[in-house]
Amino acid sequence: MAAGAPDGASSKSDIYAGNGPRLMLPVWVFIGLFLLLPVALMGVYSFLTKEFRGGVIWDFTLTAYDQFFLDRGLFGDDPAKIEWTYIGIFWRSIWQAGMATIMCLLIGFPTAWFIATRDAKTRSIWLFLITIPYWVNLLIRTVSMKFLIRDTGPLNEFLMWSGVINEPLGLINTNFAVQLGLFYSYLPFMVLPIYAAVERYDFSLSEAAADLYANVWTILRLVILPVVKPGIIAGCILVFVPSLGAFLAPDLLGGAKTFMIGSLIEEQFKGNAGNWPFGAAASMILLSIVMAVLLIYARSQTKGDK
Amino acid sequence: MKHLLTATAFVLAIAGTASMAGTAHAEGKLSLYHWFEYIPQDLLDKFSKEYDVDVTMDTFDSNEALLASLKAGKLGSYDLAVPGDYMVDILRQEGMLDTFTAAEMPNLGNIEDQWLNVPFDQGRKSTIPYQWGSTSFSVNRDVYQGPIDTTDIVFNPPEELKGKINVLDTSGETLTLASLHLGIPQCTSDRTQLKALNDLVMNAKQYWASFGSDIAKDVLVSGDAAVGMIWSGFSAKARAEGANVEYAFPKQGYIVWMDNVALLKDAPNRDNALKFMNFLLEPENAAAVTNYANYSAGVKGVMPFLTPEVANSPESNPPKGQKGVFVQACPEEVQVMYDAIWTNLKK
Structure with a gap:
């Protein structure tokens, strides 16, 4: 048996030798079919001419990008200026997603820390509890949040009953409500990666730092944070990216008064506008921003490794 | 942890299988593309039973969403859709409608005369009436007791209604009501008029709490909004659900519409589709829809089957002399200019 083990290993490597590309085939087919092809299609569509009421005409043009970046007035014949409308919509979305990410981090980090410092048995129960809301559809959870915080909802009624406030808080249909909805939707995406990082943390390092007269904040800043940083960054990306394209929370909690990136794109395909190339162009621009953020992150990681 | 996750996956898998097993097998099939909350399940069950046909239904929430979905490749998978008046015209121009002969539609004679020769389908060759009604707005009478027969309520509201208004999240209906308020024609290309329209809605937005179509009834019932642009039947439903709301017929005019059951091109189950259209033209069945949706049927002989509340509903009986207009x-x-105004409004 002792002699058999190396034999078995070598015969295994014989099986796989030279088969690498073939074994990668399913992955490449999957990525090609479900990721690269749709993105390429979207890229092509963004350069086509729009057909009235949806659809495209196969004439290549830059009109969609022109519409995004240049303002030619309500009737399209003013001299071209920089178009702030869509940049403003993107900026608002980035700000909302950023606020949601910060809220997630503020609540998610202590939560993850708390879970990771329990004993092994209770830990799995806490993690399980975190995932339970995910058994329910995102739409239902967002509507429930709306019921909770509306002016006539239980939150306001309780606060008014208990005399804390005299008037409803007026939370619904505000930017804060949108951030709250995004925060609630994506909190576990922050908790789980941070938990994974904290779980690996060697607590004797904190003790060693404390023995060397470091106070709590110094330990957190110089010892803990560098170790769990990858988890925090992963969590932030996992919350920020889906928040950026969200349209359920802005529609239901924000009252759909202002476009976010997601609802702007949706309007191009589902709404009266029916401007598919413009929707595709906005999607491509969004994709580029996300890619840029991820690339910067990846580069900073490889630099850190050196 | 691992066990719990496995258990979760298992439960989800079972739930999925169970819901799939719920669809019984029948002789034929019928695939319907319909508005949300617009047909009673009892009526679908009745048709299924009488004709031994499996009915599946998907829903949409605006005429534009219907068009977008058909255009994106859904044509050929549905037998029937329920477009509004102007969308019938558009679907025909897009070549998405099939036609039927009078022989194939024995109940064609049940259609009320005024709805037989309609401009969007002369002589009813591709569509039959489903329901007709109006779009205007409703006001919570606990909050505001003044006169409401004016579109000022939405676009230039009195103090107590400011910030408590929900408007429909579709540019067609909201901008049409705004045009009625200004007294300008629809689809105008006059720049002064378009600028005035743009200024009107941009200024009115500060008074609006939210944009939403599928929530139109809900916000009135819950009290989130004191004024809501709404469809007549939805307002009647809000009233039935306990909201003290009154539906307005403003003197500037209101929107009239008719939804129609349309036979789609390349319908996979054309025969069953025709059976279903004839079924819907039976007064008893048309009345069942009206009793559920609180609009009006456009079919002769429904009166005996209507509940008195629905037949006499103030939402379905506009005062004489107020003008209703179709959306063009x-x-x-x-x-593109109306689209630009809408984007401008929501930027």
């Missing part, structure tokens, strides 16, 4: 489908060069 604008030509492309004009529509």
Whole structure:
């Protein structure tokens, strides 16, 4: 048996030798079919001419990008200026997603820390509890949040009953409500990666730092944070990216008064506008921003490794 | 942890299988593309039972969403859709409608005369009436007791209604009501009029709490909004659900519409589709829809089957002399300006 083990290993490597590309085939087919092809299609569509009421005409043009970046007035014949409308919509979305990410981090980090410092048995129960809301559809959870915080909802009624406030808080249909909805939707995406990082943390390092007269904040800043940083960054990306394209929370909690990136794109395909190339162009621009953020992150990681 | 996750996956898998097993097998099939909350399940069950046909239904929430979905490749998978008046015109121009002969539609004679020769389908060759009604707004009478027969309520509201208004999240209906308020024609290309329209809605937005179509009834019932642009039947439903709301017929005019059951091109189950259309033209069945949706049927002989509340509903009986107008489908060069105003409004 002792002699058999190396034999078995070598015969295994014989099986796989030279088969690498073939074994990668399913992955490449999957990525090609479900990721690269749709993105390429979207890229092509963004350069086509729009057909009235949806659809495209196969004439290549830059009109969609022109519409995004240049303002030619309500009737399209003013001299071209920089178009702030869509940049403003993107900026608002980035700000909302950023606020949601910060809220997630503020609540998610202590939560993850708390879970990771329990004993092994209770830990799995806490993690399980975190995932339970995910058994329910995102739409239902967002509507429930709306019921909770509306002016006539239980939150306001309780606060008014208990005399804390005299008037409803007026939370619904505000930017804060949108951030709250995004925060609630994506909190576990922050908790789980941070938990994974904290779980690996060697607590004797904190003790060693404390023995060397470091106070709590110094330990957190110089010892803990560098170790769990990858988890925090992963969590932030996992919350920020889906928040950026969200349209359920802005529609239901924000009252759909202002476009976010997601609802702007949706309007191009589902709404009266029916401007598919413009929707595709906005999607491509969004994709580029996300890619840029991820690339910067990846580069900073490889630099850190050196 | 691992066990719990496995258990979760298992439960989800079972739930999925169970819901799939719920669809019984029948002789034929019928695939319906319909508005949300617009047909009673009892009526679908009745048809299924009488004709031994499996009915599946998907729903949409605006005429534009219907068009977008058909255009994106759904044509050929549905037998019937329920477009509004102007959308019938658009679907025909897009070549998405099939036609039927009078022989194939024995109940064609049940259609009320005024709805037989309609401009969007002369002589009813591709569509039959489903329901007709109006779009205007409703006001919570606990909050505001003054006169409501004016579109000022939405666009230039009195103090107590400011910030408590929900408008429909579709540019067609909201901008049409705004045009009625200004007294300008629909689909105008006159720049002064379009600028005035743009200024009106941009200024009115500060008074609006939210934009939403599928929530139109809900916000009135819950009290989130004191004024809501709404469809007549939805307002009647809000009233039935306990909201003290009154539906307005403003003197500037209101929107009239008719939804129609349309036979789609390349319908996979054309025969069953025709059976279902004839079924819907039976007064008893048309009345069942009206009793559920609180609009009006456009079919002769429904009166005996209507509940008195529905037959006498104030939402379905506009005062004489107020004008109702159909929403018009604008030509492309004009529509882009209306789209620009809408985007401007929500930027």
